[in-house]
Amino acid sequence: MQAVIGLLVMMLGASYGLETYCDGRQDGAQCFGPLGGTVVLQLMDRASERERYKLYKSSDKTTLILTVINNKIFNNAIKSRSLFNLSDGTFRVNNLSRTDSDEYPFEIRDNKGIKENRALRLTIQAPVSSVRLASECLSQGEKRVSCSSGGGDSPQYSWTLDGRSLTDTELLSVNTETNSITLKQHVSGAVACSVRNNVSRFCGFTFIKCTSNETQISQWVFAANNMLCVEPTAPPTTISDSSTVADHSLLVCGVRAAVVVFALIGIAFYFAWKNKDYKKAEGSAYRPEREHQDESVVMVEM
Structure with missing residues (x-):
């Protein structure tokens, strides 16, 4: 039988609650966004007042999506569902649809002209x-x-x-x-x-x-x-690197030897100082008491 x-x-949550991140600072970056969710595109480190930025949709640059000049947003064609952060250079797009799948050229200009020209590919997928x-x-x-x-x-x-x-x-x-x-x-x-x-x-x-x-x-x-739904783990390895263990042991022994040497040097200095102080106090016993009354008080305090 x-x-x-x-x-x-x-379901863990509705698709609109999903969010993905993509670093688009390299030319040809492949980005993915969840259908109905949010994608965060890293376009730059941060906006600069000396540069102008333009983000287009489609490889022929037929649609201008975003324009930033002198650290100010002059145009955002999808303002109702997106936000560009000037401080960290991220472009957040919400409520993604299938039509958002496309190539997005990104242009950086300065006073001398085009400084950088790159593009990223955004693909929208329905989440599991x-x-x-x-x-x-x-x-x-x-x-x-x-x-x-x-x-x-x-x-x-x-x-x-x-x-x-x-x-x-x-x-x-x-x-x-x-x-x-x-x-x-x-x-x-x-x-x-x-x-x-x-x-x-x-x-x-x-x-x-x-x-x-x-x-x-x-x-x-x-x-x-339950924690059983985790990434598969490989069996733990039992092979150890003997050279690494040996180097570690030598390092530990060296540190211990250095501590002992410094301790012996400190003890030697201490007894040398005590011996010198004792001889000085012994010599002062043959002098008139009234001439060294203050010095005796200092010795007692020490």
Whole structure:
């Protein structure tokens, strides 16, 4: 008997709450923004009073989006849903739509003419909104788990077992067309599927264990309530660099030796000073008392 179980994981938030950042200070930068959300484009470090800036849409510069002259914003064609920050050089665009996908040339001029001319490519993607997993026990005790996403452009799938990447000894097969995997008989634990694209990531997982009579024991847990939906981690390495350890030991020994030497020098100076002071006090005992009464008081205070 086969048992199939699925769960639609609750949405982490609406797409309009998503925000991405892109550094557009290099020519040819590839930027991505979430559909209905916000993208922050880093156009410069900060605006300068000696320079003029123009941001266009499309490679032929048919549409002028932003104009900044003498540290003042003279034109913003999408002012109702955008904001340019003069202090840090960022251009924030909200409520992104498919029509915002385009090339954006950026021009910097000074008194001598064009100082810099570059462009960035902005692509708008629908974010992944949910993930659904379905699992079943096969006749020989293997486990098959499939994964699908709710919405999202160009989703990419990855799998983990108990928070780490799956190995060849645990996987029986992988089907990229159906986004499913088949685990071997001895494998059990928390199987997680992560679905992502350039603007979002969603993850869900299930505990699965198949018994000899093909029944299935599985429990769904929301990703937000558990730490198993994390980036896959590699096994810890046990190889140590002996040269690094040796250098560290030599450094520790050198520091300790220096501390001992300075301590001995300090003690030597202290006893030398005490010996000199003692001889001086011993010589003063043969002088008349009334001539050195003040000096005796000073010695006592010291």
